Amino acid sequence: MIYLDYQATTPVAPEVVQATRPWAENHFANPHSPSRWGREAAAAIEVARDRVENAICLPGGSVAFTGSATEAINWALKGTIERAKGRNRIVTIATEHAAVLDSCEWLEAQGCDIIRLPVAPDGLVDLGDVKAALDERVGIVAAMLVNNEIGVIQPVAEIAEAAHEVGAFMLCDAVQGLGRVTIPLGPDLIAVSAHKIHGPKAIGALWMRQGAEPAPLIHGGGQEQGLRSGTLSPALCVGFGMAAKLAAERGRQDHDHIELLWQAAMAALGPDWIVNGSSDQRYHGNFNLRREGLDAARLISDLRDIAFSLGSACASGSGRPSHVLRALGLSDTQARSSIRLGFGRYTTEDELVDAVTRIDAAARAQQDIAA
Structure with a gap:
């Protein structure tokens, strides 16, 4: 399997x-018990918290652990609006993750005003908008x-400045940014x-x-700074902390490796593929491509030993074309002819080149049969 x-x-x-196994x-x-073992677990969680904060690498803030980034996003949006004292308008972008868009839809049903900004064909929002x-x-x-899709x-820094x-x-x-690109100064809340x-x-x-802490979303014991309730898992927190530590330490090495892979994939591709979204202002470890006439779902079926996707894993089973690709102005047919x-x-260079070469060959075989 090539992943x-x-x-x-x-x-x-x-x-x-x-690092996780002993916990x-x-x-x-x-970790919320006063016993010696409980205090040891709590201390391990604080080390993990420091490591995540160090990987985010922004001053003047702190991390609260959650069950997922989806929870963190729901908490940030709903909790901020609860404390906003009459400010019930939210501005977001049409290409956001479902965790943002669906939370906004829920808040809209509660009486909030939601502005969903369009993007240009390159996927970028206009700061003027x-x-x-x-x-x-x-x-x-x-x-x-x-x-996450393109x-x-x-x-983000300019958007934050305008919001402030x-x-x-x-x-x-x-x-998708933590450990891959520098998180810029400006945001008040960051989900990872x-x-x-x-x-x-x-x-x-x-x-x-x-000063930007949202109102609690989950109520109970208030274990996380009195803002988020629920017993923390030392094993999961320690695992997150170690992953964050590695991301901070290996940032340059990982970046250089991704650039090498990007160049190798570009060189191995045939001439009939189009990159979806900006080729310049993007993270190069995400390669979203389309080919005219391609049946992308069939391509995945034909290449079962290569793990790739049509787009967001959260929406892959819906049968609907990607909302991100449609926001770029692509037709439903073009969206269904796209792969990520x-x-x-x-990832090694050899396995990436092998996979891209086989994907290209399978796509050409589809066209030959259709002709």
Whole structure:
């Protein structure tokens, strides 16, 4: 199996497995217990918290662990609006992850005003559109740093600055950005996930600038800073912390490896493929491509030993064309002729070139049969 689905999830790093095992097997105490074992678990979680905060690398804020980045996004949006004191307008972008768009849809049903900004054919939002949508009614602006489907990098720092000018908060979904690109100064709230950086699933985090903490979404014991309730898993927190530590330490090495893979994939592709989204302002480990006349679903079926996708794993079973690709102006047919190749730390150049060459050959075979 050649694994090219890094945007859906990443392989768990061996160091993460090693760090997690003792906390899953023997150190099972509740970290919120006053016992010695409980205090040891709590101390391990604080080390993990420091490592995640260090990987985010922004001043003036702290991390609260959550069950997922989806939870963190729901909490950020709904909790901020709850505390916004009459500011019930949200500005976001049409290409955001479903966690943002569906939360906004729910809030819209509760009486919020939602502005969903379009993007250009390259996938980037126009800053003029952002500024035109902002006024004193806006409570929060939500923008993804690296798009999960097409990899384009939005101007998050500039969006945050514009939001602050009207007194609004800014949420950045940095799930696909953490460990891959620098998280810029500006956001008040940042959602991240462990399993996108070679950590375990079922744990995420919300970074909160001091003074921008949202109202609680989950009520109970208030274990996380009195803001998020629920017993934390030491194993998952330690795993996230180790993954974050590796991401911070290996940032340059991983970046250089991705650039090498991107160039190799570009060279191996035939001339009939088109890159969806900006080729320049993007993370190069996300390769979203289309080919006229391609049946992308059939291509996946034909190449079962290569793991790649049609787009977001969250929406892959819906049967609907990607909302991100449609926002670029692509037709339903073009969207269904698109594939996403995601590669990273553990992808080798040889296996990527082999996979891309076979994908191209299978696509050409489809066209030959159709002709």
